[in-house]
Amino acid sequence: MADVSLVLxxxxxxxxxxxxxxxxxxxxxxxxxxxxxISLQFGSYDMMIDNTLQAYSGHIQLQHARYLDEPKMRYALxxxxxxxxxxxxxxxxxxxxxxxxxxxxxxxxxxSYGLQILGVDAEHEPxxxxxPGLVKQGRYLDPAAVExxxxxxxxxxxxxxxxxxxxTFLGSGFDDSFAAGVVTVVGVFxxxxxxxxxxxAQVNLGYFQEIFAMQGHGHSIVIRAAHIxxxxxxxxxxxxxxxxSDKLAIRHWDELQPGxxxxxxxxxxxxxxxxxxxxxxxxxSVLNTQLMSVLERTREFGTMMALGLQPSRLARLVMxxxxxxxxxxxxxxxxxxxxxxxxxxxxxxxxxxxEEMAVKFNLPDRMYPAISPVSLTLxxxxxxxxxxLASIYPATRLYLLLPIEAMRAA
Amino acid sequence: xxxxxxxxxxxxxxxGDEIITGLDHVDISIEExxxxxxxxxxxxxxxxxxxxxxxxxxxxxxxxxxxxIRIDQLERGPLADMRLHHIGFVFQAYNLIPVLTAQENVEFxxxxxxxxxxxxxxxxxxxxxxxGLEGMEDRRPAQLSGGQQQRVAVARAIVSHPDLVLAxxxxxxxxxxxxxxxxxxxxxxxxxxxxxxxxxxxxxRVMSYARRLIKMQDGKIISDEAQ
Ligand SMILES: Nc1ncnc2c1ncn2[C@@H]1O[C@H](COP(=O)(O)OP(=O)(O)O)[C@@H](O)[C@H]1O
Ligand SMILES: [Mg+2]
Numbered sequence: 079m080a081d082v083s084l085v086l087x088x089x090x091x092x093x094x095x096x097x098x099x100x101x102x103x104x105x106x107x108x109x110x111x112x113x114x115x116i117s118l119q120f121g122s123y124d125m126m127i128d129n130t131l132q133a134y135s136g137h138i139q140l141q142h143a144r145y146l147d148e149p150k151m152r153y154a155l156x157x158x159x160x161x162x163x164x165x166x167x168x169x170x171x172x173x174x175x176x177x178x179x180x181x182x183x184x185x186x187x188x189x190s191y192g193l194q195i196l197g198v199d200a201e202h203e204p205x206x207x208x209x210p211g212l213v214k215q216g217r218y219l220d221p222a223a224v225e226x227x228x229x230x231x232x233x234x235x236x237x238x239x240x241x242x243x244x245x246t247f248l249g250s251g252f253d254d255s256f257a258a259g260v261v262t263v264v265g266v267f268x269x270x271x272x273x274x275x276x277x278x279a280q281v282n283l284g285y286f287q288e289i290f291a292m293q294g295h296g297h298s299i300v301i302r303a304a305h306i307x308x309x310x311x312x313x314x315x316x317x318x319x320x321x322x323s324d325k326l327a328i329r330h331w332d333e334l335q336p337g338x339x340x341x342x343x344x345x346x347x348x349x350x351x352x353x354x355x356x357x358x359x360x361x362x363s364v365l366n367t368q369l370m371s372v373l374e375r376t377r378e379f380g381t382m383m384a385l386g387l388q389p390s391r392l393a394r395l396v397m398x399x400x401x402x403x404x405x406x407x408x409x410x411x412x413x414x415x416x417x418x419x420x421x422x423x424x425x426x427x428x429x430x431x432x433e434e435m436a437v438k439f440n441l442p443d444r445m446y447p448a449i450s451p452v453s454l455t456l457x458x459x460x461x462x463x464x465x466x467l468a469s470i471y472p473a474t475r476l477y478l479l480l481p482i483e484a485m486r487a488a
Numbered sequence: 489x490x491x492x493x494x495x496x497x498x499x500x501x502x503x504g505d506e507i508i509t510g511l512d513h514v515d516i517s518i519e520e521x522x523x524x525x526x527x528x529x530x531x532x533x534x535x536x537x538x539x540x541x542x543x544x545x546x547x548x549x550x551x552x553x554x555x556x557i558r559i560d561q562l563e564r565g566p567l568a569d570m571r572l573h574h575i576g577f578v579f580q581a582y583n584l585i586p587v588l589t590a591q592e593n594v595e596f597x598x599x600x601x602x603x604x605x606x607x608x609x610x611x612x613x614x615x616x617x618x619x620g621l622e623g624m625e626d627r628r629p630a631q632l633s634g635g636q637q638q639r640v641a642v643a644r645a646i647v648s649h650p651d652l653v654l655a656x657x658x659x660x661x662x663x664x665x666x667x668x669x670x671x672x673x674x675x676x677x678x679x680x681x682x683x684x685x686x687x688x689x690x691x692x693r694v695m696s697y698a699r700r701l702i703k704m705q706d707g708k709i710i711s712d713e714a715q
Pocket of ligand 1: 501502503509510530532534536
């Protein structure tokens with residue numbers, strides 16, 4: 079017999095098999111649920127990040143160092159088209175596109191509205207942004223054309239224009255000169271992102287540079303990585319090609335979309351509150367089981383103390399029992415959670431009403447949980463720690479036992 | 489180190505308003521290798537005296553020494569170690585661990601004593617054979633008769649050759665055949681391993697094995713004779 083304590087702890091668990099199974103069942107249930115919900119959470123964060131970044135900002139942007147804090151016309155990068163072209167070649171990545179940004183007052187026959195007007199590389203823009211694909215009326219920009227514009231759906235409604243109508247816009251150019259143009263609406267996009275739909279318009283970069291007297295300048299080179307996990311490596315590669323300076327900054331999506339992390343963190347906080355309730359319930363169930371089990375065995379513990387076992391030794395026995403119980407709950411819970419989550423991460427799943435939302439906001443119509451070592455072990459790990467902590471109290475009861483009194487107990 | 493000296497031991501119990509005398513100025517010396525029986529009617533203080541000697545209970549006044557060690561002044565921890573390594577207890581109610589087999593019950597204490605697994609296993613098997621339980625190593629207490637359980641308890645108490653065995657009415661639940669067998673075993677261990685035995689009993693047959701008989705009544709020693 080290699081370890082009698084282990085045998086003893088294991089058999090003690092099954093003296094009240096039903097009670098032990100109930101406690102283990104609570105662990106399995108919460109571990110399965112935790113594995114699934116945490117994987118789903120991670121999956122939906124990935125999706126949220128992807129969708130948000132794909133809509134407009136991309137994963138990385140090269141900008142003038144001051145542009146992020148003060149998005150002014152004059153904080154621009156020179157020869158932007160050529161720079162973007164060089165980057166595409168050097169990085170072997172085609173999803174890189176140059177942009178210039180200006181503000182203008184747009185007027186139709188009936189109304190005038192302020193808008194953000196973007197000069198884009200119509201050939202590469204679809205590779206960094208989902209907007210070009212979200213044109214619901216008309217078409218996207220023709221890379222070769224001039225005097226064409228696509229606008230957001232709300233803006234179109236406000237201006238009462240559609241494909242084929244003319245718009246006049248007025249703004250101030252790079253050299254503070256007066257900038258004005260007359261363009262034809264060729265398409266209307268609907269992104270589901272209120273800001274974009276209400277106030278954004280796109281024209282070809284060349285045309286923009288001409289109207290706004292940019293002299294080849296632009297405001298950002300937008301880069302989309304093949305996968306979000308590649309972003310850090312890509313940033314490193316870019317900074318060796320184009321070192322940051324007081325004129326050039328390489329911006330991570332975190333800086334470009336500061337609200338995104340916060341939204342995720344807020345969501346995590348509220349989710350963890352629910353998880354905590356679950357974990358506390360399991361811990362109390364362990365506390366109850368182990369306390370009952372200690373009280374029932376007063377006589378046995380008294381005998382062991384009379385034979386010369388220290389209370390600490392008995393406390394360790396109780397902790398060992400809890401650890402064994404927890405291990406069973408952990409193993410079965412993770413296995414079950416993993417199987418369910420793995421299945422759903424392949425077929426995906428949706429809840430009622432989700433598909434409508436998905437169509438409306440350009441989201442995938444199914445959710446895919448993302449299994450990772452962290453999502454598998456984080457929740458169950460905390461349940462295990464909580465259970466072990468909960469058995470400290472029953473274990474400390476043993477320090478109060480006096481052997482002869484305990485042996486006299488029924 | 490197993491010589492025991494008790495000096496003016498007193499112990500009272502309070503039960504409600506009543507004060508009950510457990511031990512009343514008990515003086516007693518037991519030398520190494522003795523085989524002593526404590527006899528006396530029920531309630532005369534035998535168990536109280538054994539518990540005091542084994543450090544399971546502290547007297548109200550008086551001294552208990554085992555060798556040079558003042559048992560009555562030891563802290564809980566050292567006292568437990570003392571019991572673990574030097575004293576074997578045999579309780580009237582056996583007090584085996586119900587979920588462990590005979591073999592495991594014997595091994596459990598040895599594991600706590602820090603004896604390596606292989607040695608533990610061999611010693612437990614040997615001692616169980618010695619108490620006549622060969623072939624029953626894998627039975628749990630519920631699958632053994634009272635006499636067999638008591639023999640497991642004895643095996644557990646003596647397997648590591650303690651200096652002193654304290655046995656409280658070890659034959660109270662045994663038939664005469666089992667009693668005789670157990671006492672034979674005790675005598676043999678006493679002779680062959682020089683283990684000191686102090687046995688509380690009011691069983692006449694048990695007393696006949698003793699080489700010294702101490703009679704108690706109302707917490708006092710009323711006679712102490714070699715026989
Ligand atoms: N924990 C206790 N509380 C109250 N009285 C006790 C307690 N333990 C022993 N006694 C009393 O002390 C006296 C001696 O008891 P004990 O040593 O058990 O006697 P014996 O073992 O000789 O039968 C008895 O009167 C008994 O009732
Ligand atoms: Mg008694």
